[in-house]
Amino acid sequence: MTxxxxxxxxxLTYFTRMTMIALVSxxxxxxxxxxxxxxxxxxxxxxxxFPAIFINDYGTFIEMNDPKIFGAIVAxxxxxxxxxxxxxILSGLISYWIILFF
Amino acid sequence: xxxxxxxxxxxxxxxxxxxxSVIPFxxxxxxxxxxxxxxxxxxxxxxxxxxxxxxxxxxxxxxSGGASSLIAATSVGVIxxxxxxxxxxxxxxxxxxxxxxxxxxSYLVVDQGFAESNKFFKKNKSEQYLHYHLIGTGSTLWVxxxxxxxxxxxxxxxxxxxxxxKFAIPLTFIAIIVQDLKKIDHVIVMLVCGISSxxxxxxxFKSYIIISPIVALFAAALLLRFKK
Numbered sequence: 001m002t003x004x005x006x007x008x009x010x011x012l013t014y015f016t017r018m019t020m021i022a023l024v025s026x027x028x029x030x031x032x033x034x035x036x037x038x039x040x041x042x043x044x045x046x047x048x049x050f051p052a053i054f055i056n057d058y059g060t061f062i063e064m065n066d067p068k069i070f071g072a073i074v075a076x077x078x079x080x081x082x083x084x085x086x087x088x089i090l091s092g093l094i095s096y097w098i099i100l101f102f
Numbered sequence: 103x104x105x106x107x108x109x110x111x112x113x114x115x116x117x118x119x120x121x122x123s124v125i126p127f128x129x130x131x132x133x134x135x136x137x138x139x140x141x142x143x144x145x146x147x148x149x150x151x152x153x154x155x156x157x158x159x160x161x162x163x164x165x166s167g168g169a170s171s172l173i174a175a176t177s178v179g180v181i182x183x184x185x186x187x188x189x190x191x192x193x194x195x196x197x198x199x200x201x202x203x204x205x206x207x208s209y210l211v212v213d214q215g216f217a218e219s220n221k222f223f224k225k226n227k228s229e230q231y232l233h234y235h236l237i238g239t240g241s242t243l244w245v246x247x248x249x250x251x252x253x254x255x256x257x258x259x260x261x262x263x264x265x266x267x268k269f270a271i272p273l274t275f276i277a278i279i280v281q282d283l284k285k286i287d288h289v290i291v292m293l294v295c296g297i298s299s300x301x302x303x304x305x306x307f308k309s310y311i312i313i314s315p316i317v318a319l320f321a322a323a324l325l326l327r328f329k330k
Contacts, residue, residue: 017209035326037190049276051300051303089274
């Protein structure tokens with residue numbers, strides 16, 4: 001039963017990946033829509049970032065002094081100026097650990 | 103003009119830094135499945151059949167919490183529906199490919215691969231074999247995801263939970279969009295998405311993950327109208 005639902009979940013996921021790539025052609029998307037689609041990364045990734053920072057494992061809001069907020073701010077500043085993915089992730093993690101453990 | 107191999111390698115290199123978050127996340131994902139008492143083959147099978155990080159964890163947690171398999175499968179579909187948006191963006195660059203190639207390459211589209219390949223595509227529109235960059239990012243992520251979930255299944259959670267390595271996930275995505283903070287319209291769209299995701303966090307089937315991008319894209323459409 002669980003296997004069956006994994007396969008269904010896999011098919012659903014594959015369709016979310018394939019539908020627009022395989023079935024949409026350039027002419028179907030007007031210039032207006034293409035201009036809006038240019039915002040997709042900015043419109044999608046905060047939906048992963050915000051809950052991962054501001055909501056804890058129990059589904060409630062974190063305190064304002066949570067180390068994740070400090071880590072995220074450091075990562076944003078370092079990422080903005082360094083333009084380097086590794087520096088962004090490491091600076092965020094290390095500053096988070098410093099607050100968490102000391 | 104870059105060769106297929108050069109584009110593939112470039113894709114691998116562009117996505118490689120994200121392994122810092124993908125590998126710990128894969129280990130956590132594999133280990134959680136075993137901790138919740140699932141059959142190891144089943145936990146690993148998900149990495150091939152679904153191949154979608156957060157949705158795999160949600161699936162396992164729902165099933166072990168007593169949810170029906172229908173609800174679990176629906177949740178996976180809803181969480182992963184954001185790929186529809188990635189596909190819409192990528193379709194412009196992949197339209198010259200044959201239908202079969204489009205079907206095959208679709209399997210490899212995931213968050214970080216989409217993000218890095220999309221950045222590359224925007225700057226190198228004229229390259230003939232652009233899709234090799236996407237194959238490079240996608241297959242690198244695929245291989246690392248398989249190895250790391252397998253490691254989590256076999257070795258258990260050998261990454262101590264106290265380290266809070268889950269925090270690497272939002273950091274990876276911060277790294278992806280941080281340069282767009284230079285543009286005020288993008289900042290507004292990000293804030294609309296982020297705040298909506300907190301407001302809709304309790305919506306059924308984790309649908310906040312697709313509701314808030316849609317709200318944010320409407321905001322983007324409004325902004326474009328003001329700009330004119």
